[in-house]
Amino acid sequence: MNSPDLSATGHEALQAALRAGERAPSVCNSRPWIISDERDRLAVIADPDSRLDVADPQSRELVLSCGAALYNIRAALRAEGVIPEVAILPDPDRPGRLAEVAAGRAAEPDDDTRAHAAAIARRHTHRGLFTTDVDDVALVRDLIAAAATEGAALLPLTDEPLVRSLAGLVAAAEHLHRHERTRSDELARWVRPSGSPSPEGVHAEDFPADPDGALFAGRDYGQKRIRGLLDAPGAVTGTVALLTTAEDTRNAWLAAGQALERILLAATAEGVSAAFHTQPLEEPLLRSFIAERLCEDAHPQMILRLGRPTPHGARPADSPTPR
Numbered sequence: 001m002n003s004p005d006l007s008a009t010g011h012e013a014l015q016a017a018l019r020a021g022e023r024a025p026s027v028c029n030s031r032p033w034i035i036s037d038e039r040d041r042l043a044v045i046a047d048p049d050s051r052l053d054v055a056d057p058q059s060r061e062l063v064l065s066c067g068a069a070l071y072n073i074r075a076a077l078r079a080e081g082v083i084p085e086v087a088i089l090p091d092p093d094r095p096g097r098l099a100e101v102a103a104g105r106a107a108e109p110d111d112d113t114r115a116h117a118a119a120i121a122r123r124h125t126h127r128g129l130f131t132t133d134v135d136d137v138a139l140v141r142d143l144i145a146a147a148a149t150e151g152a153a154l155l156p157l158t159d160e161p162l163v164r165s166l167a168g169l170v171a172a173a174e175h176l177h178r179h180e181r182t183r184s185d186e187l188a189r190w191v192r193p194s195g196s197p198s199p200e201g202v203h204a205e206d207f208p209a210d211p212d213g214a215l216f217a218g219r220d221y222g223q224k225r226i227r228g229l230l231d232a233p234g235a236v237t238g239t240v241a242l243l244t245t246a247e248d249t250r251n252a253w254l255a256a257g258q259a260l261e262r263i264l265l266a267a268t269a270e271g272v273s274a275a276f277h278t279q280p281l282e283e284p285l286l287r288s289f290i291a292e293r294l295c296e297d298a299h300p301q302m303i304l305r306l307g308r309p310t311p312h313g314a315r316p317a318d319s320p321t322p323r
């Protein structure tokens with residue numbers, strides 16, 4: 001990992017990678033990472049102050065979010081022509097230090113590598129219905145392969161009764177959360193009104209006023225204390241998929257986060273967006289039920305719907321979440 005005579009190119013590449021890391025998806029846009037520039041490397045450090053203590057007491061979603069940031073760093077470095085050298089959980093005495101990434105040898109990026117990294121700025125979370133599901137079998141295969149490369153598994157649910165069962169569990173968890181005051185207060189703290197310049201939190205423009213207008217219930221972000229403004233017409237649920245890992249450790253959560261972002265960038269590059277429904281995975285008993293019934297006892301890390309967004313529901317490329 002030591003590269004004391006880091007070239008100017010290597011340093012610029014690390015700076016670009018740092019900016020890419022900051023654009024990762026994160027639970028409630030809490031951006032629970034500190035990406036520290038340590039001259040010859042970047043460190044991805046978990047920020048415990050940004051944890052959702054009620055929804056995520058184990059920091060599973062926090063570490064997943066950091067894994068997504070780590071993947072962006074890796075993808076951006078490759079696009080800058082630098083092979084990333086990654087050390088996962090490099091210091092057992094500092095478990096919050098999740099990863100270090102140093103600039104390794106030079107390697108000319110190919111078009112696919114560049115296109116993959118270019119998707120970082122275009123990727124956005126979708127909420128509401130889609131125009132179509134993932135209507136391309138080859139892309140579904142690519143997304144499954146993307147997850148496997150990162151040590152996770154993507155399981156598309158093709159059986160309609162199973163999709164409906166999962167939607168029922170999402171609705172049940174969402175119902176519980178709306179009636180649990182500490183939970184809705186916590187969510188509401190991460191919601192920002194329209195026009196807020198805050199780089200963190202979910203902005204009113206990014207979620208619909210009616211989170212129940214679809215088979216898969218959306219979060220209502222704290223009982224509508226701030227009303228969602230997203231206009232997201234569409235008629236299709238999308239392709240429903242579970243992201244799983246064999247273990248349920250910090251290491252596995254980091255792998256899941258990297259797999260998630262690899263999937264999202266590959267999808268974005270093909271014009272496909274993703275919606276997330278984490279609500280039942282925040283309820284330990286529902287999570288173990290999903291593991292047993294839908295994941296062959298692997299550990300579910302994320303529930304996704306993938307599809308092509310409607311022209312109106314899609315956020316224009318030139319107005320990203322402020323950050």
Ligand SMILES: Cc1cc2nc3c(=O)[nH]c(=O)nc-3n(C[C@H](O)[C@H](O)[C@H](O)COP(=O)(O)O)c2cc1C
Nearest residue numbers: 025026027028029061064065124125276277278279
């Ligand atoms: C671990 C994790 C869990 C998430 N859970 C949800 C969710 O349950 N519902 C939702 O609408 N978005 C969810 N998101 C998406 C975030 O809210 C989103 O990434 C964040 O607001 C930033 O917006 P962006 O992805 O458009 O950049 C989740 C993201 C991550 C990484």
